[in-house]
Amino acid sequence: MQRTQFGDMACSIARTLDVIGEPWSPLILRDVYVGMTRFEQMQQDLGISRKVLTERLKWLVEQGVLERREYSSRPPRFEYVLTAKGTELCDLLMVMVRWGDRWTAGAAGPPVLYRHHACGQIAHVEPRCSACGEPMHATDIDVLPGPGLSG
Amino acid sequence: MQRTQFGDMACSIARTLDVIGEPWSPLILRDVYVGMTRFEQMQQDLGISRKVLTERLKWLVEQGVLERREYSSRPPRFEYVLTAKGTELCDLLMVMVRWGDRWTAGAAGPPVLYRHHACGQIAHVEPRCSACGEPMHATDIDVLPGPGLSG
DNA sequence: GCAGAACGTTCCTTTAGGGAACTATGGTGG
DNA sequence: CCACCATAGTTCCCTAAAGGAACGTTCTGC
Numbered sequence: 001m002q003r004t005q006f007g008d009m010a011c012s013i014a015r016t017l018d019v020i021g022e023p024w025s026p027l028i029l030r031d032v033y034v035g036m037t038r039f040e041q042m043q044q045d046l047g048i049s050r051k052v053l054t055e056r057l058k059w060l061v062e063q064g065v066l067e068r069r070e071y072s073s074r075p076p077r078f079e080y081v082l083t084a085k086g087t088e089l090c091d092l093l094m095v096m097v098r099w100g101d102r103w104t105a106g107a108a109g110p111p112v113l114y115r116h117h118a119c120g121q122i123a124h125v126e127p128r129c130s131a132c133g134e135p136m137h138a139t140d141i142d143v144l145p146g147p148g149l150s151g
Numbered sequence: 152m153q154r155t156q157f158g159d160m161a162c163s164i165a166r167t168l169d170v171i172g173e174p175w176s177p178l179i180l181r182d183v184y185v186g187m188t189r190f191e192q193m194q195q196d197l198g199i200s201r202k203v204l205t206e207r208l209k210w211l212v213e214q215g216v217l218e219r220r221e222y223s224s225r226p227p228r229f230e231y232v233l234t235a236k237g238t239e240l241c242d243l244l245m246v247m248v249r250w251g252d253r254w255t256a257g258a259a260g261p262p263v264l265y266r267h268h269a270c271g272q273i274a275h276v277e278p279r280c281s282a283c284g285e286p287m288h289a290t291d292i293d294v295l296p297g298p299g300l301s302g
Numbered sequence: 303g304c305a306g307a308a309c310g311t312t313c314c315t316t317t318a319g320g321g322a323a324c325t326a327t328g329g330t331g332g
Numbered sequence: 333c334c335a336c337c338a339t340a341g342t343t344c345c346c347t348a349a350a351g352g353a354a355c356g357t358t359c360t361g362c
Contacts, residue, residue: 002317002351003174004198010262012251013181013244019255023154023172030164034294039340047155049320054341075328077339085254090289091278093164095246100163103236104170109298111161117291121282127242128279131272138241140268143185147260154319190309200351205310226359228308
């Protein structure tokens with residue numbers, strides 16, 4: 001399909017998309033996060049083409065999001081686990097869940113629930129300001145040029 | 152490419168991807184968010200194919216993320232603006248920026264900065280628990296089956 | 303009435319995804 | 333020893349989606 005590469009743009013959204021923006025990648029990440037770490041598990045759970053799954057896993061390992069780890073040497077068997085870089089990407093998944101729950105779940109309600117370890121409550125993520133702790137949404141900020149902005 | 156449709160999966164991540172998971176869609180949303188609301192502006196800013204831009208805008212309007220609004224009747228000219236549904240999707244963009252800044256920005260620093268209206272500080276989003284207000288990351292929760300989970 | 307601007311549409315080429323068959327390695331049961 | 337199974341990919345063909353350039357349409361202004 002000769003797709004444009006986003007990685008070279010001076011935009012953290014584009015660069016994040018370069019890592020996990022391809023179709024299936026976030027769902028692969030989700031599977032690994034919930035413990036479906038093996039090729040066969042993911043392939044059956046997602047219904048993804050084995051070819052594409054191979055390509056995506058290789059890319060995510062190259063990018064340092066997943067680690068390919070041998071869990072059996074004889075026969076050689078591998079599983080994929082999250083790195084720190086990959087674990088932090090899961091924040092993104094949680095925000096996607098939040099939006100999907102609000103706007104696409106319908107009357108049936110959310111497919112999954114989160115229980116927060118710290119308080120034990122069923123809850124969801126809420127974006128807050130790292131400086132003052134108040135809610136911080138897209139309408140609550142000004143966007144300013146930063147040091148990494150070229151051109 | 153005969154791509155698998157994610158919209159029917161019982162997963163809020165998959166359903167969110169169905170809306171904005173295709174290549175370019177998040178970047179289109181970003182452009183609209185920062186005020187580049189017209190076809191020509193987006194096409195030139197992104198370097199996207201006019202064909203694909205047309206398709207994506209139509210889809211995002213169908214999904215209720217953008218609204219196609221006439222800003223001039225003679226000649227007829229249109230711009231695209233965020234709906235409430237689309238504005239909330241920008242939370243997702245902010246989290247993508249946060250991850251991209253941390254893991255892909257390098258020595259040059261982040262391309263853009265956020266100033267929070269409420270406190271005036273340069274800051275970034277931090278996911279917190281809607282129940283107790285403490286930080287809530289992927290490692291801080293248990294995932295439980297919810298009412299909308301089929302099968 | 304010709305140029306130019308804004309917003310698409312059409313056509314062709316290239317490439318990526320889907321899906322099924324095949325390969326490789328090393329058990330396990332008889 | 334041989335058939336059979338499980339895991340983890342690889343290869344092949346077909347279809348559909350992205351890129352890119354040219355074209356179309358509707359109006360304004362000179």
